[in-house]
Amino acid sequence: MAILLLLFLFRSRTVSPFIPQYHRTTFNREIPTSAAAQPENAFGEANPDLFDDADLMGGFDLSKLVDNYAAVGGAVGGDYVKSDVKSENSEQPLNQMSYFYLRDRLDLSESDLWRLTWLGGGVLGLSRAKLGDKLDWFVNVLDFDEEDLKKMVKTQPSVLQLSEKNLESTVKLLHDRLGVTKESLKKMILSYPSILCYSASNLNVKVDFFEEVGMKREKILENPQLMTLSVEGDLWEEEGRGGLPGSLQDKVAWLRLTLDLDDVDLSQIVTQNPRILLYSLPENIIPKVELLDEISEGHADIIILKYPLYLDYSVEGVSDLVSFLKERVNLANREVAKVLIKRPTVVSNGLEKMEEVVTYFNEEHGIPMDSVKKILVQNPVVFSLAISTLREKMRVLTRRFGEDATKSIVVGCPNILNLGRANVQGKLDVLVDYFRTDEAIKAVLMRQPTLLAYSGERLRDRLQSLDEFGVVDKIAWTISLTEEKWDAWKDEQEKL
Incomplete structure (x- = not known):
């Protein structure tokens, strides 16, 4: 166990296998996953003031964590464990140790505890009393119950390394800037507890950005993951479309330029579909817009303005739709473009549903396919x-x-x-x-x-x-x- 501990403490900082990918692809729509975001300093902004002294990874009292692991390793030997390293955890009942305290209070499984060790091992260096105070803070201030605490700790254990003073100031900031209520704040933190790990200046920059692009507060509250994104930074490399997903500024600048959007247009798009800002620019947004511009004969801007949710649908799903219209209904390229411009929401109709409509007119009423084609091109609403x-x-x-x-x-x-x-x-x-x-x-x-x-x-x-x-x-x-x-x-x- 001691060897495992040392490996853990000195391992290189790599991406955890427990953290999901940035987004996942569904059959038709792509919805960002709720991956736990890391504190802002993981993206380049040092933020030591967020954490209790001697608690931050790389800055906490090493003796506490070593002693805690020594205690866990010897747990099978008796009710008390004594370590060679002296600290507040050196000699105490097992139920007073942070590892066992979290296990017993939150009913954490062995796999939960290993995840906690990987994502926030510094938490195990805290005393039982300090952990208890922090958990109680969430109960008293935000009305968390034990299940809420368990969910938060499993998702973002490093939250427990934050000082109560910092937690209070962050909650106040979110309330003042977003008008967030206790109930909505609780929901936000349970969904993305990493929001608490960002500095006040960082959160203010993000809220300023969303206000600048015309996004309403309620949309931020409905999509709290937005608060985990980076506003600026050289994250996107155009050549080869490699690099990271791109900052918020990257995405907005690209949309403005490519779709020729003014402030009103941009506000309309991000307000109706804030999830656009969660998608990867090189891997998601650009391929979708390029495909749409091709099949709509240069009218991607019109379609996205009419139906911003178009960008929720996968390239594969839209390609299948186009193939159906061309092969089954015999639409020419200009007719496909006409259908998409007139009724962009046609992408939300499954292929099975569209086939039912075509079959209904053609077989149940005996309407020739040329006439069915005319019906669908002039009134694609019938697909719905x-x-x-x-x-x-x-x-x-x-x-x-x-x-x-x-x-x-x-x-x-x-x-x-x-x-x-x-x-x-x-x-x-x-x-x-x-x-x-x-x-x-x-x-x-x-x-x-x-x-x-x-x-x-x-x-x-x-x-x-x-x-x-x-x-x-x-x-x-x-x-x-x-x-x-x-x-x-x-x-x-x-x-x-």
């Missing part, structure tokens, strides 16, 4: 509609006008499928007032299916004027006139 909803809307029209007429109307005006039943029925009632029979209504809809896409008020207003002139059948082409042209047309009719 449940099949049961589509059936009900088609059934309403079919009962009134028959299967063939309904298919012609829907292909001619796919947006009809976005309307609610009451909306469609109200417009049909207006048409009944002027055309009297379903056959007459069907005839006018076959000539101009888009009639049902206009508002009921516009439809009634124009039919009323046309009726006064005795030419209601002209609604098929006058419905699309602008107000200015409509007024001019009426003036001409009055002169006749």
Whole structure:
């Protein structure tokens, strides 16, 4: 055990195998993991004032840790252990030693304790009394229970090396700058306890940065991992896209330049999707934007502004979507671009759902694929509609006008499928007032299916004027006139 201790104390500082990768890839979306972040000094900023004197790794009283390990190593030999190294832990009951105290109070497993040893071995150099005081601080100030303490210690044991004075000042800073309540602060710390390890100046710089890019406080509280990121630093190397994920400034500067964003645009994007700032610039953001710019024929900026959540979806998932649209629906590149620009959220529809929609129109209604293609390009919203909803809307029209007429109307005006039943029925009632029979209504809809896409008020207003002139059948082409042209047309009719 003594040999293991010495190896632990003098080992080179390497990345722990317990710390997850920066992000993981799901089938469609990529969500940053909740990896425990290291104190800021691990990224270059020395921060010794955060910790109790003689407690920081490399600065704590070596005799305490050596003695603690000696005690643990000899635990099987009796109720008391005596070490050759004299310290406050030199001779004491086992239940008073930090190792056993943490094990018993927090119900830590052997693997938990080994993880603690790896990530925060300096904690074992603290006395039982000091550990107890710090754990009690979280209970008394933040309403932690024993399970909360256990979760925090397992995730970021070095928090216990922080002085109570520092903990109090950090909590005050978070409250003052973010307006954080005790409940939300507790949630934030349990999710990312490493936030407590950053200096006040570091946290202030981060909050200043988020305010500068227009991110609202509540978004920071909803995504506390943002507070673990570096604002500045030479972390990103463009050549070969190597290096680390990139600082916050790197990511914002690249997005501004590549997508030609002004302050309002940038604020809109990071407010709607703060997770963008959690992604690696060279390995995640750049490949996604480049792919989108290619498949949208240079309109990546428009799509991301309309739907910032696009950057949550993997390159593989988007590529599969594009392949489906090209191979299954036979869309050309410009039509794929049109679908993405018109309905960026199409990336959120699974391929299975999209296949159901295509099959429904093509097989259940016998609509040829060329016409299905027209429906989907003009109204990609249908990819998001449940099949049961589509059936009900088609059934309403079919009962009134028959299967063939309904298919012609829907292909001619796919947006009809976005309307609610009451909306469609109200417009049909207006048409009944002027055309009297379903056959007459069907005839006018076959000539101009888009009639049902206009508002009921516009439809009634124009039919009323046309009726006064005795030419209601002209609604098929006058419905699309602008107000200015409509007024001019009426003036001409009055002169006749």
